[in-house]
Amino acid sequence: MGPGRYHLTIDGRSEVNINDKALVRMSLIRLVQICKMKILRGPIIVKGVPANPGVTGLVIIDFSTISIHTFSKSNKVMIDVFSCKPYNYAKAKKFVIDTFKIKVAEVVLRTPKVNE
Numbered sequence: 001m002g003p004g005r006y007h008l009t010i011d012g013r014s015e016v017n018i019n020d021k022a023l024v025r026m027s028l029i030r031l032v033q034i035c036k037m038k039i040l041r042g043p044i045i046v047k048g049v050p051a052n053p054g055v056t057g058l059v060i061i062d063f064s065t066i067s068i069h070t071f072s073k074s075n076k077v078m079i080d081v082f083s084c085k086p087y088n089y090a091k092a093k094k095f096v097i098d099t100f101k102i103k104v105a106e107v108v109l110r111t112p113k114v115n116e
Contacts (some may be wrong), residue, residue, distance in 0.1 A: 004112030008081040008089050010096050012105030018070035018077055021045045024057040027099055028066055031079075034095055035087035037061040048072070077102065088112075 028043040042059035053072040058065060063085040069078045077100050081092055087097065089109055097105065 004084060004086070005110060006083045006086050006089075006112070007108075007110040008079075008092055009108045010077075010079045010093060010102070010105050012077060012097075012102035014070070014075050014077045015101035015103065016099075018075060019047075019055055019072055020054070020101070021047070021055055023071065023099070024068050025057050027068060027079075027096070028057050028059045030060060030095060030099075031066050031081060031092055032061055034091050035061070035066075035081065035083065037063055037083070037085070037087070075099070086116075 004042070023029040024042050025045050032093070038061060040060045040062055042112075044059070045055060045057045047078055048056065054070040056070070057068045063083040063086050065082055067080045070076070079096050081087070093107060096102070
């Protein structure tokens with residue numbers, strides 16, 4: 001059996017300062033720890049352009065990537081935790097919801113099918 005696809009996405013409206021680069025950096029590092037993985041590169045944190053303000057952060061991990069995108073105009077945040085190795089989805093989800101104070105979110109979880 002080859003690597004699986006373990007993919008958690010959370011899209012929601014945040015009640016914190018989503019332009020805070022330090023918050024995005026800390027969140028990426030903490031998500032790597034929660035997933036019990038290792039950082040290979042990053043975190044890389046960049047500000048958006050004036051037409052689409054916000055912050056984007058990315059970390060390359062030993063089994064794939066974790067990214068956070070924030071959008072200042074709408075106060076939305078989109079988090080993507082993708083891995084070829086299983087991790088604790090519930091703990092990652094709770095961390096994101098609590099850290100970004102998200103009241104309503106679209107949460108999508110994809111795990112390998114039985115025959116994959």
